[in-house]
Amino acid sequence: MTIDLTDQAAEARRALAQALTDTGDLTDPAWRRAFEEVPRHVFVPYFYAPDGERVSGADPATHERWLTAVHEDRSLVTHRTGGAATSSSSQPSLMATMLEALTVTDGMNVLEIGAGTGYNAALLAHRLGETNVTTIDIAPDITGPALERLATAGYQPHVITGDGSLGVPDRAPYDRIIVTCGLTTVPSALLQQLTDDGFLLAPLGNALARIHPTGPGTATGRFLPGGAFFMPLRHAQGDGVPARRPPLPTGPARPSTLPADAIADNHFRFLAGIAVPGLTWQYDLNDNNEITGARVWHPDGSIAQLHSDATVAEAGPRSLWAALEEAHHSYQIAGRPTPDQYGITIGPEGQLVWLDNSEGPSRALGE
Structure with missing residues (x-):
């Protein structure tokens, strides 16, 4: 039996957008309209519960649970590799925070690293127009369904299958690059594909960094407050899968x-x-x-x-x-500093995260 979700889903989206507005995660009316109008349920036809159960909108036994979860402020695991979660639909409040942090204006060209379900690309396409949005992910079993769901929802941004760390140079330069997967270092190829006044927004550690290029091979930026947990960037199929837990230590404690x-x-x-x-x-x-x-x-x-x-x-x-x-x-x-007290510098000496200013205590990324 086919269930018409049009009115029910639209009401649930409006409620979610209102909740995000009430918490201060959504402040821009243009992004609020995107959250109200882009159908998240199309991009998450099923998800995996923490115990591995597949919760599907097509299954009468889980339909109501699925519809409720899709319109809650929670991340949902949507893809598993070898039993491990490798792709998800991010928590809407975090998505809203990141999209607003992009400070986009009409006509900007944006690259998304980590297509996932395609939902974030649809929000970007709603705001900027589909011709101005490119999204990339590593595996065709992720980009294929994302492309189909985008088309079902009425959006046709550029969807690329490939290594996100290399970007998509054919469509560069970009005014903004948004990374929706965890990084341990900032790929230099991405910085090279930005406009002179563009910037990259990416999660490092568990916070977001807004990084501006300052010259050939150099960049600087600051971290934003709040947490940002993402699955790691995958460079090849099978890469980025969470490591299985080694045997527990048996030696003395x-x-x-x-x-x-x-x-x-x-x-x-x-x-x-x-x-x-x-x-x-x-x-x-x-x-x-x-x-x-x-x-x-x-x-x-x-x-x-x-x-x-x-x-x-x-x-x-x-x-x-x-x-x-x-x-x-x-x-x-250091007085228990918050993430927004840190910054990052990228240059010939490497990638350094520092406290308070570039002369403050620092740590090298990726070590």
């Missing part, structure tokens, strides 16, 4: 100087993501949703386990927990 509740501090997690990129986390929660233990691992096979007695055990080629303890010590010494 030692007292940890990093308290469990620090893991829930998003300001510290920003610095942790800069200091040790590419980590995957699991938590143990008590009845009050407080973190009592954790496991964290890296694609290189390193793993650390924090026990409920505040001791930690580690295994693998490097000491992950020691690196996090050092980052937390720096964070406390």
Whole structure:
């Protein structure tokens, strides 16, 4: 049985847009209209629940649950590779924050890195016109469905299958480049495809950086407040899939100087993501949703386990927990800074994230 969702979905979109406006995530009337008019349910015909269940609008048993979730302010896993989540429809409030942070004007040419479901490209096309929007993703099993859903919704931006780190030079230069997947460093090819007064908006650590080119091979920028969690940029099919958890450490544990509740501090997690990129986390929660233990691992096979007695055990080629303890010590010494107190400089010496100003304490990206 085919269900006509036109009126029901439109009402749900208006409610979502109002909620985003009430929280201050949507302030620009043009972007509000885009959220009200672009049908998110077309781009997310199904999603995967945390337990792996496929929640589909076509399944009568999950239809109502699906429709409600699609119009809530939550991210939804839409693609899995080898059982791991590798693509999603981002949380609408974060999408609104990023789109408004682009400060676009009519006629601007925009490149999106990470097409995903195609929903964000549709919002961009609604605002700027489809001829001014290009979006790229690594795998045809992502771009193919995105292209079909865009057409169903009435939008035809340029959809490219390829390595997002290389950009799309054939359609450059771009006034804005928006990256909707996590980066460990800023690809130089993207900076080269910007106009002289353009900028790139990208997640680094767990915050957004707005980066302006300043010359051949150089750029500078600042981070915005708030968190921004994204799946990693994939350079090839199979790349970017979260690493399977290595075996838990079996050696002796030692007292940890990093308290469990620090893991829930998003300001510290920003610095942790800069200091040790590419980590995957699991938590143990008590009845009050407080973190009592954790496991964290890296694609290189390193793993650390924090026990409920505040001791930690580690295994693998490097000491992950020691690196996090050092980052937390720096964070406390600096007065627990927020992401918007940091900036980034890109040049011949590398890519440096610094505190307060370019002469302040810094860390190299990608190490």
